Each structure stands twice: as C-alpha cells, then as structure tokens.
Amino acid sequence: MISKSIKTTVICSIILFSACKKDKTQDTEKTMSDNVLLQEWTGPYGGVPAFDKLPVEAIKPAMVEAMALNLAEIETIANNTEAPTFENTIVAMESAGKTLQHVSTYYGILSSNLSSPEFREIQSELAPKLSEFRSKISQNEKLFKRIKTVYEASLTTPLEPQAQRTVFLIYKRFEMNGANLNTEKKKRYAEINKELSSLYTDFANNVLHDEENYITYLTEDQLEGLSDGFIKSAAKTANDKGESNKYAITNTRSSMDPFLTFSENRELRKQVWENYYSRGDNNDEYDNKAIIAKILKLRRERVGLMGYKNYAEWRLQDRMAKTPENAMQLMMAVWPAAIARVEEEVTDMQDIANALGDNITIEPWDYRFYAEKVRKKKYDLDSEEVKQYLQLDKLTEAMFFVAGEIFNYNFTQVPEDSVPVFQEDVKVWEVTDKDTGKHIGLWYLDPYTRKGKRSGAWATTYRSSSSFEGETNVLASNNSNFVKPAPGEAVLVSWDDAITFFHEFGHALHFFSADVKYPTLNGGVRDYTEFQSQLLERWLSTDKVINNYLVHYKTGEPMPKSLVEKIKNAATFNQGFNTTEYLASALIDMKIHLADPENIDVATFERETLKDLGIPKEIPMRHRTPQFSHVFSGEGYATAYYGYMWADVLTSDASEAFAEAPDGFYDKNEANKLVKYLFAPRNAVDPAEAYKQFRGRDATIDALMRDRGFPLNK
Known part of the structure; x- marks a missing residue:
C-alpha cells in the first residue's frame, strides 16, 4: 500500500498539523524563525529531514507559517499581470510550496509512525483549517483562469510531452475539484470538504484507538x-x-x-x-458507522454540485477503469470462481476437522487454522517450517539483489548517526547506480510495530525525483509492522508477509526509478500504481532469490529443493480465501458509493449486500466497512479499492512476458523495457499507453485466472 503512499503535489495531498504548546522550560513560545521544522534540510545527500528534532509542539506553528508562505506564492502567480504561459503559471506552481512539503514530511511521521493522544487531539482540531487552506487554492478564480488559458492554448499548440501531460493533470485536478462551479456552489463545496476533513481524521483515530486498546x-x-x-x-x-x-x-x-x-x-x-x-464497530464513542453515513452523504452532495450521479462516476474518470461499470465488470468476472473455490476449501477443512474428531462446523475464526492443516495434508507444506527460512535481514538482502539485477541499483547502509532518524529501529541505506556510482537517493526502513504506529505496511517519499529546477535525489521509506523479536532472536516472517515486504519495496523502486521533469508527474493513477509493486512480488519466488537468500536462520543451510517444490505446488492454495476476502471489500466499497446515501444504515447495507453477493459465511471482508481506512480516512482509495485487482491483471500478464523471455525474470531485455516503460515514466505517460509500449498489446484477464488456478471465463 502507498501511503500506501504516493505523494502528489502539495496543494492536493497534504494532511498535516499538530499541537502548539508553550515550551515548559520557557515563558514564551519559540518564534517562528526558530522553528526547526521550517528550516531548510541540511547535511549530506542534498539535505535530509531533521528527524532527530521533531517536537510535537512545533508542528502547528510550522504549519501555520508554511501555509501562509504557500498562499502568498499562489497569490503572486494568480495576480501576475503578464499573459499566462506555461512558465509563469504551471512551472511557478510546480515550484511553490517547498516549505510546506518539508513540514508535511514531519507531520506524516507524527501521524503514521509516532502518533500520540496529544497529537491526535490537535490533529482533529486543525483538520478543518487545512481544508480551508486547500479550498483557497483550488477555488482561486484568478489562478484557475490562468491554468485554463494555458491548458486551452496547449490543445492547439502542444507543448513537449511532459509539459503537456503536466498541464493536463493540473487542469483536470482543478476541474474535478470544482473550479468551474459558480460562487454559491463553490462555497458549499468548500464547506463539505471542511466537514469531511474532520470526519476522515475522526475515523482514522477511532480505528487506531481500537487497535491500541x-x-x-x-x-x-x-x-x-x-x-x-x-x-x-x-x-x-x-x-x-x-x-x-x-x-x-x-x-x-x-x-x-x-x-x-x-x-x-x-x-x-x-x-x-x-x-x-470489530474495530470501529463496538457501538461506543469510537464507533465509525455514523461517521461513514455522514461521509457518504457529503461525498454524494459534493459531486452532485458538479453534475455527477454518484461519487464513483466522478472518482473513476481519471483512472484506468474510467467508469464504475468497467471496475464492476472485472470484479464480477472473478467473483463466481473465487466463492466456488471457497466452497471447495471449506469442504477440505471440514473433512480434516471431522477426521480429528473436533466436532465443530468451520467458522471464520477457524479458517486459517484448518487451512494450515489442509496445506500440510495436501502439499505436506508446513508454514512454520517455511518461516525458518524467511529472515527479515536476508529478505532485505534479497530485495537489494533484485534491485541490482533489474534496476542496476546498489544499496549501502549508511553509518549510524550520519543521517537523523525518528526512532532507533529505523535504518538508512544509500542507493547508487552499480556501474557509475551515481547517487540516486536514500532508503529508510522502519520495520517494527510500536504504540502510535498505524497498522499495515506502506511506502512513502520524503523527497521525490524531478529535474525542472535541477536534478533532485529521492528520499523514500518502507514501513512495516513486524513484531520486534526478543534480544538475540531472528525476525522470522510468513510467506505472505515476505510477499508484502517485496510489494512495498516495489513502490520504493518506483520512486527511485522515476525519470520525470515536473513534480506533478510523480503522482499516480491509483489502479495502476499498485501494478509495479505487485509485479515485484514475483521475484521472491525466483530460483536466484530462493537459492541464495532463503536460508535457515540457525544453520544457514539453503531451503531444501523439496520444500521449494512444495511451495511452488501450493502456489494457488487458499486462493478462494485470499481472493474472496479482498473482493468482498472492493465490492462493498463500490456498491456503497453507488447506493443512495439518504438514511443509509451502514451495518445493514454491509450485511445485506454481502448476502446478495452470496459470500460464504466462513469468510469476512478483508477490511470491514467500520475499519476500512483506505476508503474512509481519506479519499485515495474510495471507490478505488478494486484497483489492486485491476493492477493484478497487469501483473499477471506482465509476469508471463518475463516467464516467456530467454532468461526468465532476469532477462535483461525485459528488465530494460520494464524500467523504461513501466517504472521511469510514473504519470508522465498515460498508463494504458505505457503498458502497451511494454507488452505490445493490452492486458487480458486470462493470465490472472491462470495465476489463481481459476477456470478461464468462456
């Protein structure tokens, strides 16, 4: 997941703020000029965040000043008396907001990695103020008039490709956020956004409360x-x-x-x-169901101001799927095969339970337990035995090996204390080109769970690549929630966790390999950006990784070939569970946004929709609605959770290209095409066109069905 993680331009993606309290050692607050969070990043590697100096009380004054600076920059652009041009409008916008971007990095750490009750309280208090700030930019009529002038001129006299794409994306972003509305509707649009920002914060904090308590x-x-x-x-x-x-x-x-x-x-x-x-669904003060109902109503009202029938129609217009109908068509093409496989899996599990004399009927809390027993019986595969060969440190080395083979990158851990970190467990590596030694950037790894850290795994950037003002290096991070071992013990992870580790590293490699001129082009199309990271998962199963990095944590012996064979034979095992629990969440996400939000009862909607879909009683949604942070703590994945499957269609299809290549997944020609067409362009090229350039054709669903062991649709 990208924070799961792709940073877009500052005017659209910042979710910041925290507490402003007096320094207890002084009688007055520090002046703005003394605020460390506003200062330029200094030190090696082009300057790095001062993560070792991250006082919560500094965030609010830093945000206040950073927003004021950004608004002043925007006003200068909007009030320029010269005729609008790409340089004096679009490039000027791309250059604005650097201080705010820096402060947003610190905020992101306090929000996701080091959250505290104090921080959450002030975060909730200030969320609407941030919404007001964003509205002042997105509803700046003079600014949008200049953007529209440049955009319309580019339709008759096209700019160079990356400039043209940047103009289009910025214009489209403003248009989708109500820039063409009249004054009255703009006012209501801003009011809705302000209310939503508070609801999103409350939703996320409620989930975090239930995770911690x-x-x-x-x-x-x-x-x-x-x-x-x-x-x-x-x-x-x-x-x-x-x-x-x-x-x-x-x-x-x-x-x-x-x-x-x-x-x-x-x-x-x-x-x-x-x-x-039951997170977010305990009928107490931290319950999220009423919040969700409010969010749904406000989202529908907001897009209605712009003439859209529902939120999904508005949201998907700039995604690969384009329409909710296309997304639903893909999901429903896979759903019948997935639930049919669940029926087979439950039958196998019930047979095992009966043979053991357990005298039970399989329930959701039994699924993983008896599935493991079926795995052992069918494939003689013991997950605990597999874990003995999956050490976190060796998996990290394996990822570095793949990055070297496919992307020509070298990772070298920097000395401790040479780069500030926000917690002692965080480690940092320098990324360089293997052949030339050219510095690419830094990779931060925060591997362990802790109080105040949100659950799951994600990737993000502290600084993205661009070249319009001189080439910048990339500061990227991966964040996991592995349980920290007792002293002297190895960190052993499951096969699924190892896949996730590779997945998030795929996002980091996507950041590092970016070859774009303008910051806006680092943004992503949500149902495409998961493709690159899902594709990198496939290298975990390659012989070079298995034979050299999956070694026993005590003996150092490589994984036996017999065990490798069992893993490969079981590749489609439990796909009914994996596919159904994911699709259930994706379908509910889409359907609840297509439904009439008036008087909606969230619990009833979830229950009845799942019943209508025929979901097996033994399987829950991967993310039940009251805890579905992807969808209700922000808007990045709202009506877009289907995107993981859309991306997996591309992943399965692209994997077959590597499997068919002379040197398989390490084929240099395919690797070069991968980097050139699928990783380096980011959003500088339309995703559908980029994939065609790589594959020579559109992707089809057939490879996905083969991957999961499902029958092909006729």
Missing part, C-alpha cells in the same frame, strides 16, 4: 500450537505494556494472523478474531 493477554497454559519465536515476541510485547508473565496478542494483522493460524485454543481464536474484525 483491544489486547488479548494469554497465560502460560494458553500457548498451545504457537511457535517459540511468536511466544517470545508476545511475551516481550506484554512486558513492554507492563504485563509481566503474560503474552500479548495485539489487535493488528501482524499479531492476529499467526495466532489464528496456529493457536489450538478455539475460544481464544474467536476472541482475537472478534476484536480484530
């Missing part, structure tokens, strides 16, 4: 089935929370998933499952 503590007699490594990590987590001689199962996927897979205690599995899937 629903913890299951185990005693010594409740550990049956759990691995030694997991037990040690759970003990350390409990001890860190002040509970000695206990074992903590936190309310995050990284803790929940392995517990449900291996714990022999069915009642505890149910408790952990219910805690996780």
Whole structure:
C-alpha cells in the first residue's frame, strides 16, 4: 500500500498539523524563525529531514507559517499581470510550496509512525483549517483562469510531452475539484470538504484507538500450537505494556494472523478474531458507522454540485477503469470462481476437522487454522517450517539483489548517526547506480510495530525525483509492522508477509526509478500504481532469490529443493480465501458509493449486500466497512479499492512476458523495457499507453485466472 503512499503535489495531498504548546522550560513560545521544522534540510545527500528534532509542539506553528508562505506564492502567480504561459503559471506552481512539503514530511511521521493522544487531539482540531487552506487554492478564480488559458492554448499548440501531460493533470485536478462551479456552489463545496476533513481524521483515530486498546493477554497454559519465536515476541510485547508473565496478542494483522493460524485454543481464536474484525464497530464513542453515513452523504452532495450521479462516476474518470461499470465488470468476472473455490476449501477443512474428531462446523475464526492443516495434508507444506527460512535481514538482502539485477541499483547502509532518524529501529541505506556510482537517493526502513504506529505496511517519499529546477535525489521509506523479536532472536516472517515486504519495496523502486521533469508527474493513477509493486512480488519466488537468500536462520543451510517444490505446488492454495476476502471489500466499497446515501444504515447495507453477493459465511471482508481506512480516512482509495485487482491483471500478464523471455525474470531485455516503460515514466505517460509500449498489446484477464488456478471465463 502507498501511503500506501504516493505523494502528489502539495496543494492536493497534504494532511498535516499538530499541537502548539508553550515550551515548559520557557515563558514564551519559540518564534517562528526558530522553528526547526521550517528550516531548510541540511547535511549530506542534498539535505535530509531533521528527524532527530521533531517536537510535537512545533508542528502547528510550522504549519501555520508554511501555509501562509504557500498562499502568498499562489497569490503572486494568480495576480501576475503578464499573459499566462506555461512558465509563469504551471512551472511557478510546480515550484511553490517547498516549505510546506518539508513540514508535511514531519507531520506524516507524527501521524503514521509516532502518533500520540496529544497529537491526535490537535490533529482533529486543525483538520478543518487545512481544508480551508486547500479550498483557497483550488477555488482561486484568478489562478484557475490562468491554468485554463494555458491548458486551452496547449490543445492547439502542444507543448513537449511532459509539459503537456503536466498541464493536463493540473487542469483536470482543478476541474474535478470544482473550479468551474459558480460562487454559491463553490462555497458549499468548500464547506463539505471542511466537514469531511474532520470526519476522515475522526475515523482514522477511532480505528487506531481500537487497535491500541483491544489486547488479548494469554497465560502460560494458553500457548498451545504457537511457535517459540511468536511466544517470545508476545511475551516481550506484554512486558513492554507492563504485563509481566503474560503474552500479548495485539489487535493488528501482524499479531492476529499467526495466532489464528496456529493457536489450538478455539475460544481464544474467536476472541482475537472478534476484536480484530470489530474495530470501529463496538457501538461506543469510537464507533465509525455514523461517521461513514455522514461521509457518504457529503461525498454524494459534493459531486452532485458538479453534475455527477454518484461519487464513483466522478472518482473513476481519471483512472484506468474510467467508469464504475468497467471496475464492476472485472470484479464480477472473478467473483463466481473465487466463492466456488471457497466452497471447495471449506469442504477440505471440514473433512480434516471431522477426521480429528473436533466436532465443530468451520467458522471464520477457524479458517486459517484448518487451512494450515489442509496445506500440510495436501502439499505436506508446513508454514512454520517455511518461516525458518524467511529472515527479515536476508529478505532485505534479497530485495537489494533484485534491485541490482533489474534496476542496476546498489544499496549501502549508511553509518549510524550520519543521517537523523525518528526512532532507533529505523535504518538508512544509500542507493547508487552499480556501474557509475551515481547517487540516486536514500532508503529508510522502519520495520517494527510500536504504540502510535498505524497498522499495515506502506511506502512513502520524503523527497521525490524531478529535474525542472535541477536534478533532485529521492528520499523514500518502507514501513512495516513486524513484531520486534526478543534480544538475540531472528525476525522470522510468513510467506505472505515476505510477499508484502517485496510489494512495498516495489513502490520504493518506483520512486527511485522515476525519470520525470515536473513534480506533478510523480503522482499516480491509483489502479495502476499498485501494478509495479505487485509485479515485484514475483521475484521472491525466483530460483536466484530462493537459492541464495532463503536460508535457515540457525544453520544457514539453503531451503531444501523439496520444500521449494512444495511451495511452488501450493502456489494457488487458499486462493478462494485470499481472493474472496479482498473482493468482498472492493465490492462493498463500490456498491456503497453507488447506493443512495439518504438514511443509509451502514451495518445493514454491509450485511445485506454481502448476502446478495452470496459470500460464504466462513469468510469476512478483508477490511470491514467500520475499519476500512483506505476508503474512509481519506479519499485515495474510495471507490478505488478494486484497483489492486485491476493492477493484478497487469501483473499477471506482465509476469508471463518475463516467464516467456530467454532468461526468465532476469532477462535483461525485459528488465530494460520494464524500467523504461513501466517504472521511469510514473504519470508522465498515460498508463494504458505505457503498458502497451511494454507488452505490445493490452492486458487480458486470462493470465490472472491462470495465476489463481481459476477456470478461464468462456
């Protein structure tokens, strides 16, 4: 997921702010000029964020001044008396907001990696002020008039390709955000955005509250089935929370998933499952259902001001899918095969349970547990055995190897204290070209879960590539939530977690390989930008990675060929579960935005829609509606969660291009085409055209169905 993560230009994507309190050691606040967060980034590598100096009380005054600076820049552009040109309007806009971008980086860390109750309170208070700031730019009539003039001129006298694409994207962004509305409608549009910004913040903070406060503590007699490594990590987590001689199962996927897979205690599995899937849905002050209903109404009203029938119609016009109908067509083409496979999987699991004399009917909290037993029976594949060969450090080395082979990058860890970090577990590597030694950028890795860190895995940039004012290097990061091991223990992860690790690194490589002139072109088309990262997952299964980096954490012996063969034979195992839980979320996301939001009961809608779709009772949505942060803590994935499957169609199709190449996934010709057409252009080329340049044709769904072991549609 991109923060899952692609930074767009400052006027559209900043979600910032925090507390402003007096320094308790002084009688007065620091003056703005003394605020470290407003200062230029200094030090090596073109200047780096001062992450070692990140006081919460500095964020609010920094944001206030940074917004004022940005608005002054925008006013200068809008009030320019010279005729509008690409240089004095579009380029000037691309150059504006640098201080605000810097402050947004610090805010992002406090929001996602180091959140605190103090920060969340002020964040909620100031969210509407940020919305007002954005509206002052998007509704600046003089500014939009200049943009429109440049855009219309470019239709008759085209600019060079990257400039032309930049003008189009900026014009389209303003148009989609109400720039063509009359004064009265603009006022209402801004009011809606202001209210939505507060609702998004409240939604996210409610989910984070439930993740932090629903913890299951185990005693010594409740550990049956759990691995030694997991037990040690759970003990350390409990001890860190002040509970000695206990074992903590936190309310995050990284803790929940392995517990449900291996714990022999069915009642505890149910408790952990219910805690996780009830986030934001506990009928208390942190419940999100009423918030969602308000969001849906406001989104529909806002796009209605511009003449759209529903939010999905408005949102998808600049995505690859173009229309909700196209997105639904793809999802429903796969859905029947997915739920049919679930029926087969549940039958296999029930047979195992019956043979063991367990006298149960498979329920959602049983799925992972009995699926693991089916895996062992069908493929003689033990997930715990696989984990012994999946060390986080070695996986990191494997990713660096792939980056070297495909992108010609070299990663060298920088000395500690040479680059400031915001937490002691964060490590930094310099990225260079293998042949020339040219500096590309820095890669930050924040691997472990902690209080105040949002769940999941994501990638982001602190500085993106551009060249219109001189070439810039890239500062990118990957963030995970692996459970920190006990001292001296290796970090062992599941195969699925290893895939996710490669996935997020794919986003980072997309950042590093960008070859674009203007910052706007670093933005992404949501149902396309997941493609590059999903594609990188495929290198985890290549022989060169398996044979050289998947080694036993104690003996150092490579993974046995017999185990490798089992993994490959089981490649389509549990695809019913994986596909159905994902598609359930994607379908609800689309359908709830197509529905009439008046008097909508979110719980009833979710329940009845899933029933109409025929979802098997044994499977929940991957992200239930009250905790669906992709969709309701912002707008990046709203009506766009389908994009992972859209991207996976491209991924499966592109993977077959590598599989058919003379040197497979390490074929130099295919690798060069991959970088040239699919990674380097970012959004400088229309995604559909970029894929055609790589593949020579459009992608088809057939490769996806083959990948998942589903029958091809006739």
